[in-house]
Amino acid sequence: AQSVTQLDSQVPVFEEAPVELRCNYSSSVSVYLFWYVQYPNQGLQLLLKYLSGSTLVKGINGFEAEFNKSQTSFHLRKPSVHISDTAEYFCAVSGTGGFKTIFGAGTRLFVKA
Amino acid sequence: EPEVTQTPSHQVTQMGQEVILRCVPISNHLYFYWYRQILGQKVEFLVSFYNNEISEKSEIFDDRFSVERPDGSNFTLKIRSTKLEDSAMYFCASSVTRDRGDRDTQYFGPGTRLTVL
Numbered sequence: 310a311q312s313v314t315q316l317d318s319q320v321p322v323f324e325e326a327p328v329e330l331r332c333n334y335s336s337s338v339s340v341y342l343f344w345y346v347q348y349p350n351q352g353l354q355l356l357l358k359y360l361s362g363s364t365l366v367k368g369i370n371g372f373e374a375e376f377n378k379s380q381t382s383f384h385l386r387k388p389s390v391h392i393s394d395t396a397e398y399f400c401a402v403s404g405t406g407g408f409k410t411i412f413g414a415g416t417r418l419f420v421k422a
Numbered sequence: 423e424p425e426v427t428q429t430p431s432h433q434v435t436q437m438g439q440e441v442i443l444r445c446v447p448i449s450n451h452l453y454f455y456w457y458r459q460i461l462g463q464k465v466e467f468l469v470s471f472y473n474n475e476i477s478e479k480s481e482i483f484d485d486r487f488s489v490e491r492p493d494g495s496n497f498t499l500k501i502r503s504t505k506l507e508d509s510a511m512y513f514c515a516s517s518v519t520r521d522r523g524d525r526d527t528q529y530f531g532p533g534t535r536l537t538v539l
Contacts, residue, residue, distance in 0.1 A: 345530075350532065351532055352425075352426065352513065352530040352531050352532040352533060353465070353513065353515075353530035354530070355527050355528075355529075358527070399465060401465075409455075409467035409470065409478055409480065410457075410467060410528065411467065412457075412464050412465035412466070413464065414463070414464050415464070415465075
């Protein structure tokens with residue numbers, strides 16, 4: 310079984326500042342890792358995913374994440390945030406042999422002017 | 423850009439009634455999913471569906487729940503004898519494949535908020 314822990318429920322940050330949203334996972338099998346973003350009143354949009362290969366994954370909107378197997382982490386980063394990045398961010402994990410995706414509780418990123 | 427759509431956006435029902443949540447997946451996708459998110463809690467997997475069969479389901483998906491692809495475009499989630507604890511946001515998702523040597527992306531709809539009174 311897999312589980313995901315997002316360590317911060319809310320992250321306030323000023324515009325143009327860097328941000329890191331933390332995610333740890335646990336699994337007894339190999340996993341795929343994802344970050345999704347949910348803007349108000351919208352569905353979940355994939356930001357990036359880690360399947361294999363390079364541990365640094367780049368996604369849309371200037372976001373990137375680094376897979377760290379020894380620390381079982383997959384933290385999301387952006388060097389300079391915009392007001393428009395204000396949203397809920399979900400870290401998720403999927404076992405390589407199954408269909409279901411397990412989500413974390415979400416981190417609300419609030420970018421202030 | 424193609425997208426997953428869901429109707430209605432908000433459904434209110436009385437406890438014990440039946441509800442049907444509707445989804446139109448992306449047209450060339452083959453795998454379909456339902457997830458739910460109780461307010462303030464995690465997004466939880468309910469069920470996956472492929473080739474007119476359930477591929478995998480969670481313990482939440484009890485015998486009150488059923489899914490169906492009644493035609494070539496719709497994918498529905500039916501909940502019978504609704505309970506107060508069924509109140510949640512329900513997300514539909516679809517993907518082209520499950521695994522092509524690459525984990526395919528699940529595209530999510532905007533959700534249907536179900537309120538059971």
